[in-house]
Amino acid sequence: MPSPKVGVGVFVLNKEGKFVLGKRKGSHGHGTWALPGGHLEAGESFEDCAAREVLEETNLKIKNIRFLTATNDVMVTENKHYVTIWVACEMVDNQAVAENLEPEKCEVWEWVTWEELKRWAKLEVVERTDPGYRALFLPLLNIVSRKDLISKDQFQLTEETALILFQMIETKGRKCAEH
Template structure:
């Protein structure tokens, strides 16, 4: 951290885009969680609702249009091991595709190796640790 720079938590909104019993994951290309599989999402912008952020981030990263966006849970994630320690309050949303025939495109190849659908009971490894923690806890992004 730069001298005089105050560490402040950031808010991330991530989205379980659901298709059948599968979720959309991409392999990260970033300093935090490099080469791990993660959900689409990003930083909440000033004045933006969680639903607006979810739709914007999914569109920016995957080209997919989502609907029926629901708040699932919120987690508190402190990354002490990162090149630059950071603290994220992560808002987890669930959404479905407006049109189930849509296919994800890699809109930000500098940030992600690509997107694919994965069965929730057979997820790839390694998962981005906040997602891994949720999956191992027995959490399910699907409606009961």
């Protein structure tokens, strides 16, 4: 197996507390649902990577980017190993719509709730034949399945835009200037 790569996954939250999720295609994890994100480039900060990837993939501009946690994601069948950095952020324009700017990599973007994501993670283990089942990309499944990493109780309301942010209980997070 090759050396691990660093990826960044981004919870882009709207004013209703939903976040954007896309159906992957054309690479590892084809057919699974994942957050916007991608590879961290040399010398790039997590926040800059998140802003760049979200803009490239969805045309959404983001701000108030906060570190959540990291996961160790070994994809045995695909012979890949990633350390995924998870961040949460708000949209600069609450009226903006997620566009599919990389149709060769993503079928569609949809806004989903934390409850929906948790349900799909549970179905991954219990019942994949359920009509509401959606296969989650392994790194996303890893963060949703681990109770010690993040939960709905960790949502907080920001004063600046009244949008919901994920925050780790013990992590203050890092705030980045608007991109």
